[in-house]
Amino acid sequence: MTSDRAVRWFLRCYLALLFLFVFAPILASVVFSFNSQRFPTIPLGSFSLQWYEAILEDPDVWDAVRTSIIVSISTACLATFIGFCTAYTDYRYGFRFKGAYLALALLPPTIPLIILALAMLAWFSRIGASGQVWSIIIAHTVLCSPFAMAIIRLRLQQMDRNLEPAAWNLGASEWRGMGQVVLPFARPAIISALCLTAAVSFDEFAVAWFVSGLNKTVPVIILEIVTGNIDPQVNAIGTFVFITSITLVVIAQILIMARESKGGTAP
Amino acid sequence: MSEVLVVFDDVVKRFGEFAAVKRMSLEIRRGEFLALMGPSGCGKTTTLRMLAGLELPSEGDITLEGQSLLSVRPHERDTPMVWQSLALFPFLDVRENVEFGLKMRGVAADERRRRAEDWLDRLGIAEFARRNVEQLSGGQRQRVALARALVTEPQILLLDEPLSALDAHLVIRMQGVLTRLQRELGITFVYVTHSQSEAFAMADRVVIMSDGEISQIGAPRDIYRTPANRFVAEFVGRNNILSGKVKRLEQNDAVVATPAGALKVSVGEDNSISEGDEISFVIAADLVRLSQEPPAEGNAVPVSLISEEFIGSVVTLFLESDDGTEFRAQLQERELADIDLKAAKELYLSWPPASGHILVDRI
Numbered sequence: 064m065t066s067d068r069a070v071r072w073f074l075r076c077y078l079a080l081l082f083l084f085v086f087a088p089i090l091a092s093v094v095f096s097f098n099s100q101r102f103p104t105i106p107l108g109s110f111s112l113q114w115y116e117a118i119l120e121d122p123d124v125w126d127a128v129r130t131s132i133i134v135s136i137s138t139a140c141l142a143t144f145i146g147f148c149t150a151y152t153d154y155r156y157g158f159r160f161k162g163a164y165l166a167l168a169l170l171p172p173t174i175p176l177i178i179l180a181l182a183m184l185a186w187f188s189r190i191g192a193s194g195q196v197w198s199i200i201i202a203h204t205v206l207c208s209p210f211a212m213a214i215i216r217l218r219l220q221q222m223d224r225n226l227e228p229a230a231w232n233l234g235a236s237e238w239r240g241m242g243q244v245v246l247p248f249a250r251p252a253i254i255s256a257l258c259l260t261a262a263v264s265f266d267e268f269a270v271a272w273f274v275s276g277l278n279k280t281v282p283v284i285i286l287e288i289v290t291g292n293i294d295p296q297v298n299a300i301g302t303f304v305f306i307t308s309i310t311l312v313v314i315a316q317i318l319i320m321a322r323e324s325k326g327g328t329a330p
Numbered sequence: 331m332s333e334v335l336v337v338f339d340d341v342v343k344r345f346g347e348f349a350a351v352k353r354m355s356l357e358i359r360r361g362e363f364l365a366l367m368g369p370s371g372c373g374k375t376t377t378l379r380m381l382a383g384l385e386l387p388s389e390g391d392i393t394l395e396g397q398s399l400l401s402v403r404p405h406e407r408d409t410p411m412v413w414q415s416l417a418l419f420p421f422l423d424v425r426e427n428v429e430f431g432l433k434m435r436g437v438a439a440d441e442r443r444r445r446a447e448d449w450l451d452r453l454g455i456a457e458f459a460r461r462n463v464e465q466l467s468g469g470q471r472q473r474v475a476l477a478r479a480l481v482t483e484p485q486i487l488l489l490d491e492p493l494s495a496l497d498a499h500l501v502i503r504m505q506g507v508l509t510r511l512q513r514e515l516g517i518t519f520v521y522v523t524h525s526q527s528e529a530f531a532m533a534d535r536v537v538i539m540s541d542g543e544i545s546q547i548g549a550p551r552d553i554y555r556t557p558a559n560r561f562v563a564e565f566v567g568r569n570n571i572l573s574g575k576v577k578r579l580e581q582n583d584a585v586v587a588t589p590a591g592a593l594k595v596s597v598g599e600d601n602s603i604s605e606g607d608e609i610s611f612v613i614a615a616d617l618v619r620l621s622q623e624p625p626a627e628g629n630a631v632p633v634s635l636i637s638e639e640f641i642g643s644v645v646t647l648f649l650e651s652d653d654g655t656e657f658r659a660q661l662q663e664r665e666l667a668d669i670d671l672k673a674a675k676e677l678y679l680s681w682p683p684a685s686g687h688i689l690v691d692r693i
Contacts, residue, residue, distance in 0.1 A: 223415050223417055225413045225414075225415050225417040226417050226419065228384050228404070228417075229411070229413060229417035229419075230419075230430070230434075231383075231384070231403075231404040231405045232382055232384070232404060232405075232409070232410060232411050233405075233410060233430050233431035233434055233478070233479075233482075234405050234406075234431055234434035234435050234482070235405055235430075235434045236403075236405050237405075239405075239434065240405075243430075243434075244419060247419075247421045247422075248419075248420070248421055250421070
């Protein structure tokens, strides 16, 4: 009995330490973003918002934030749309080479990012489209669609095969059945996919760095700031990026868990 | 009553190489309760889905009130269905589920609501109108599915094994609800089931299907007493099937040489049977008698007891004749009162020739 408790206590400490180890750098970054001193040393100086003020006044940072927001929202919409279409095709139809179709649809995340980024850059310069905002959007959509598809596919698999025919049977055309039954059923997964793909796009550095040209996204400008000199502004931007991403991921996670506990359709 | 509503005309349905329905012709009358019954894979559900437009026939035509349905899309047909899985919409509440069909037909919101509540009331589930369908019990969900299908007041309702997921006592209650509704509304019910008790309890006519073909169509009593062929006789159960060559004809009876001995069976009006024919006939298990002395007349087979099944006032005995032919006898418990089954040295199974029924297909 006592040894059980000891083991449990030990495991809890272990988990806490693990989380501390993983999040310590981010935590440090958040702490130093409010520190008045230029160099990250201990003891800390006084509390200060000067680095936040500095980035708010920096037009390059504003441009990057605007680009990142446009890119991540567009990517989320496009990737979720493509992901939904792919997942629905898989749910609804059986056809030859379906295995190959699914494998192809899920392929992008298995390619090393650098290879994908280089290939994208080469392709975009060839067709004269490198350095545009929409070239980042296309590249990110390629990267994110498989995630959206996987999430939505999981949800559609929980759908009673008769649900859509039941809608047709009650007078809904195929399009109305889609709007009245399939989309409402998949709604939690769709919102979850939107959040997750937005977060992935917002965070993504390698592909954005290769493809973005002058339209830098936030991760790209962070790298530029740190390569130049030691500038605590980076901590402030980092905090902002971390909070944005973690919020999106947590929303996605809550939606996924809520629908798991609710369990789709009853048998 | 006998006006024809739906006609299946030489309908064939193939899935690739596999023929789920082979050359089916069937007339469904207006206002009747028709049950399609058969073992799984016999094509009964495919038949129902073709009527709803969810499958298209590979050959043949299906008409409703004389109009071909082949080019009518599922959502343009007025053939609502109650699904085996119920297929209620989990993201809508009870009333929204029932309103669905009306909404698709463009009925205004307040009219929709009135009619949906009317039906919920009629089926005794008005108090659950705003509940999520997942919070309801099996029987309540069943009623929601019924209300959802009936709210558009169709002339035909399709039911695909709707009671198979319910507990036994609920099945009996829902059978009552269904037959009452069908009589009150006067609409046609087409009911698919593999359960003989459901089909026989509710249907005006039963269609027995086997392997994509219709084996027999008839009133429950006719199917039970006069099965057309060996498949129906076996599927309906509680029958003893005997086969053999006709030795001779005596007045109205044929004397048949079966493995269990020479037995007489009434040929009735049928004068196509002659000496030397191979025929099969059935004797329902509840039409035989058991005695310790051989009876004065009629058929008698000496048998020995293998096992018994005792359900309240009815006893089913499993018996065997000397040659190994198995017999079933379904008797009232009080009929056995003066026979000591365990101690009896000799038992005779007997029945009059008129209780036998010759299968139409002969074999």
